[in-house]
Amino acid sequence: MRVMLITNPFATFTTPEGRDALANTLDARFHVDVERTAHRGHAGELGARAVAEGYDAVVVHGGDGSVNEVANGILGSPDALPRDPASLPALGVVPGGSANVFARALGISRDPLVATAQLMAILDRRERRTISLGHTVGRWFLFNAGMGMDAIVVRRMEELRHRGRKATAGRYFRTTLGSFFRPSVTPPVFTAEVPDHDPIEGVRFGFVSNTGPWTYFGTREIRTNPHTDFDHGLGIFAATSVSVPRNIVLGARLLAGTEPKARHLYRNDDVEWVRFTCAEPADVQMDGDYLGLYQKMEFGYRRGVLDVLAATKGA
Incomplete structure (x- = not known):
């Protein structure tokens, strides 16, 4: 071999x-x-x-x-x-x-x-295990892409890394908290669209996942879309508020591993495509890599596209 x-x-x-x-x-x-x-x-x-x-x-x-x-x-x-x-x-x-x-x-x-x-x-x-992947802007993503606040966090983390700081879990946590609490950090408002659903207006940050968990806090799994995995469609997690009190409650549910629910949240764990549209350029990240500013992002997925060296599901 x-x-x-x-x-x-x-x-x-x-x-x-x-x-x-x-x-x-x-x-x-x-x-x-x-x-x-x-x-x-x-x-x-x-x-x-x-x-x-x-x-x-x-x-x-x-x-x-x-x-x-x-x-x-x-x-x-x-x-x-x-x-x-x-x-x-x-x-x-x-x-x-x-x-x-x-x-x-x-x-x-x-x-x-x-x-x-x-x-x-x-x-x-x-x-070998065959998995599905998401794609957008002519590239594949393995686990997650996002527009808004999470991409702002990724951008700020990359700025810190360029200044010689290591990307530790604690630094990610502090950067995330600082982004939500800092008044000068105001992500643009955008619209999210998925099949068979009215457009979700006023989104402040949104994730498109190819699997779950797609992030961790130390050793703790964070599952924004608990039923999204490598064998099904995309998950969407779109929040229409960056209010600290409202998102602290949502964050607590994520940390506790309970079903993420909130009045300002739209979530679907298995969709064929997702579209984000913004009136002004917004920060975008893919698999933790900052992509830049975009006004429109279309996310799709393809079943059974890549073989990986991993135990088959359920093994």
């Missing part, structure tokens, strides 16, 4: 020793080629190369951003004709970022040593 191991030396929680240990462990049993990312977009280029050169699997040791890039490189544009996932390299992950949402949603341990053992067992069994 030919495996391409892609490592991100700039990921938050990777070390040279850990990367070498992972490469040596895989190389003891499989034919492994190690590639290190050198610039933004490089992981996607390597994913596309793995397809062209006929690799059986691609393992990413890095954060969610690197995994997203590799998935997009393997699959190509969502507008292209779909390919049989079995004809493409399967995607595996050994967590190395701060959140590692995609790996954890697949049941992969956040501990790199445990994750490596899981990965080796799955490779030995030649096991």
Whole structure:
């Protein structure tokens, strides 16, 4: 079995020793080629190369951003004709970022040593699981995209990282609280549309999920759309208020793991498409990566598009 191991030396929680240990462990049993990312977009280029050169699997040791890039490189544009996932390299992950949402949603341990053992067992069994993905603006997203307040938080976190701050769970929490409480942070109002429902007007922040959970507070799962998963349609979570008291109650329900409900919330866990329309440019993020300002976003999904190195559901 030919495996391409892609490592991100700039990921938050990777070390040279850990990367070498992972490469040596895989190389003891499989034919492994190690590639290190050198610039933004490089992981996607390597994913596309793995397809062209006929690799059986691609393992990413890095954060969610690197995994997203590799998935997009393997699959190509969502507008292209779909390919049989079995004809493409399967995607595996050994967590190395701060959140590692995609790996954890697949049941992969956040501990790199445990994750490596899981990965080796799955490779030995030649096991693959086929999952569905969301897409927008010509790119695939693995677990979540959003417009409004959550994207503002992602933008502010990226600004902090560029100043040398690590993206820890505590810093995410403080940045989120600061964004809600700071009067100068006012996300634009937009409209959300889904099939067979009147438009939801006055949305202040909205998430489109491909699975749940799509984020974590430390080890605690945050399930905005508890019944959305890799085998069904998209989940939408659209809030029409940024009022602190109203969202503290909603946030408490999310932290407690109870069904998220509120008068200012529209939620659906299985839709075919979602459209966000804003009169002025609004912040947008995808898989925790800040995309920029957009006035219109259309989200779709495709069933059974990518094979991953993970235990089959229910196994």
